Amino acid sequence: MELTLINQLEDAAWEKQLPLLEAIMARCEQVLRLEESYLVSLVIVDDEQIRAINRSYRKIDKPTDVISFALKDQEDDYEMMEGERELGDIFINVDALKRQAEAYGHSEEREFGFLFTHGLLHLCGYDHMSEEQEREMFALQEQIIDAIIKR
Structure with a gap:
């Protein structure tokens, strides 16, 4: 996977997380x-x-x-045109990220990785609308993120 990072906050700390994001994308693949x-x-x-x-x-x-915006949802009938490889956009709120990292007692890096993984799985067609979907998606999240950042 290839990543385009758009830092609306212009906070360089998040750009330093590129190796983490690349590792998550490789593990997801x-x-x-x-x-x-x-x-x-x-x-x-x-x-x-x-x-x-x-x-x-x-x-x-x-x-x-x-929040994730997938370019191709599971319910869509269209197919990607040849050469189109874009999955969509993930928006991560760093204010919530910081609050949640503190509340869950883990690092901001782990929370950032978790939120990115969650968004990435949505772009790949996973959801958590039912209990069964939630179990599957959350198990995949843990399988991906735990291999990169230990709890």
């Missing part, structure tokens, strides 16, 4: 047995920015930790 290399965009935002996105696209007027 391995675990999901992806045969092609895809493009993914990651946008770093704060509470205010993600709240506006959440309100606009999901009609939920509050901030969230991560």
